[in-house]
Amino acid sequence: MIHEILPVGPLQCNCSIIGDEATREAMVIDPGDDIEDILALISKHNLQVKQIVITHAHIDHVGGAMKLRAATGAPILLNQNDYALLKMLDAQAAWVGMASPGKVEIDHGLGQADVVKAGPLTASVIHTPGHTEGSVCLYFAAEKKLIAGDTLFAGSIGRTDLPGGSFEKIIRSLHQKVLALPDETVVVPGHGPLTTIGDERETNPFLR
Numbered sequence: 259m260i261h262e263i264l265p266v267g268p269l270q271c272n273c274s275i276i277g278d279e280a281t282r283e284a285m286v287i288d289p290g291d292d293i294e295d296i297l298a299l300i301s302k303h304n305l306q307v308k309q310i311v312i313t314h315a316h317i318d319h320v321g322g323a324m325k326l327r328a329a330t331g332a333p334i335l336l337n338q339n340d341y342a343l344l345k346m347l348d349a350q351a352a353w354v355g356m357a358s359p360g361k362v363e364i365d366h367g368l369g370q371a372d373v374v375k376a377g378p379l380t381a382s383v384i385h386t387p388g389h390t391e392g393s394v395c396l397y398f399a400a401e402k403k404l405i406a407g408d409t410l411f412a413g414s415i416g417r418t419d420l421p422g423g424s425f426e427k428i429i430r431s432l433h434q435k436v437l438a439l440p441d442e443t444v445v446v447p448g449h450g451p452l453t454t455i456g457d458e459r460e461t462n463p464f465l466r
């Protein structure tokens with residue numbers, strides 16, 4: 259498994275490029291910004307992007323999706339519960355002082371237990387509302403890896419004070435779905451350093 263993690267944009271969203279060494283098929287998760295840098299890594303590994311997967315519709319995660327779609331032809335996938343937030347990208351841009359990326363079009367919805375793929379590499383979609391209504395995590399069971407979006411961070415959890423956020427829901431999502439995963443699962447949060455489910459289960463103050 260090729261896995262590049264690239265912090266992009268002013269909010270340093272962790273963009274993941276996941277590629278299969280045999281078929282060279284890839285998915286890009288959360289291309290928030292810096293699409294030229296993402297494309298440079300894709301061509302460095304000689305990959306073909308098949309899916310653009312968005313963990314949730316915040317501008318720092320979705321802002322570069324249309325540019326990446328134009329460059330690769332790959333469809334953009336997002337949970338339908340975040341379509342309303344996606345229509346607020348201009349407002350979101352104003353909150354964080356960024357230029358609006360314009361309209362982002364979704365090609366396919368992404369629901370609980372759906373699967374996203376890069377060649378034989380597959381991740382199941384776990385719907386984890388709380389940070390936003392349509393937040394999802396992506397679980398690569400064979401590789402024991404979780405792309406967590408802004409649901410779980412090393413030592414913290416996603417903020418719930420923005421439109422669509424709910425502290426009760428994120429806590430429920432974390433306890434019922436995320437902490438159900440094995441301790442050895444490596445977690446790639448939407449921002450900041452990697453962690454594991456076991457470390458967060460033991461030390462995250464929000465999960466005790």
Ligand SMILES: [Zn+2]
Binds near residue numbers: 314389
């Ligand atoms: Zn977010």
